[in-house]
Amino acid sequence: MKTPTFDYEQQYWSQGIQYIAGIDEAGMGALAGPVVAAAVIFSKDSFEEFVAAVEKTPVRDSKLLSPKQREKAVELIKQHAQAWAIGSASVDEIDSINIRAASHLAMQRAIAALSTVPDILMIDGTPAQISKIIPTINIIKGDQLSYSIAAASILAKVTRDTTMIELDIQFPQYGFASHKGYGAKIHMDALVTHGATEHHRKSYAPIARLTQ
Structure with missing residues (x-):
């Protein structure tokens, strides 16, 4: 199992680039709920304390951790990060501008909410220009390679999962707490039986077919 490092961050720190924000999102493939992004900045002066701490509490790609581990x-992330922030885009925004643009909007909101202005952005995944001002580096499988991106992936997922668990209280028949809005069989069966809610993404084909 691949463990993230601070190799990318140290490369930029050695060049005098101080504030490096790791960015990731959660919820792009879901049929319901918002898309959520997080931004995390670690300090070059204290990152070693974080590295020591993760020996007991793993920090890696959020999909590889159990809910308790996350x-x-x-x-741990909130304790050791120099700055962190969350941004999201609503279902209405997803349906209006498409999921890719909405995920970028969520990232932009997370970046804007940081208490420290980043010098550079490291984003998980394929090329995406999130900022016209701040240089952006895209890293494929970044959440498996960089602690900053892995931390962002965890914050984004836990925040979004919490939202979906809260929605489950309002709409228990859909099972949001278990599948978090993704296309599990229990979810698809509930959609056939009960129809879509205002929290479902009408622009997504499985939902669009139900609402035609």
Whole structure:
């Protein structure tokens, strides 16, 4: 199992680039709920304390951690990060501008909410120009390679999962707490039986077919 490092961050720190924000999102492939992004900045002066701490509490690609591990990781990240922030885009925004643009909007909101202005952005995934001002580096499987991006992936997922669990209280028949809005069989069966809610993405084909 691949463990992230601070190799990318150290490369930029050695060049005098101080504030490096790791960016990632959660929820692009879901049929319901918002898309959520997070931005995390670690300090070059204290990152080694974080590295020591993750020996007991793993921080890696959020999909590789259990819910309990993610919750513990969130506490660790918030304790050691120099700055962190969350941004999201609503279902209405997803349906209006498409999911890719909405995910970029969520990232932009997370970046804008940071208490420290980044000098550079490291974003998980394929090329995307999120900022016209701040240089952007795209790293394929970045959440498996960079601690900053891995931390952002965890914050984004835990935040979004919490939102979907809250929606489950309002709409228990859909099972949002278990599948978090993705296309699990229990979700698809509930859509056939009960129809879509205002929290479902009408622009997504499985939902669009139900609402035609």
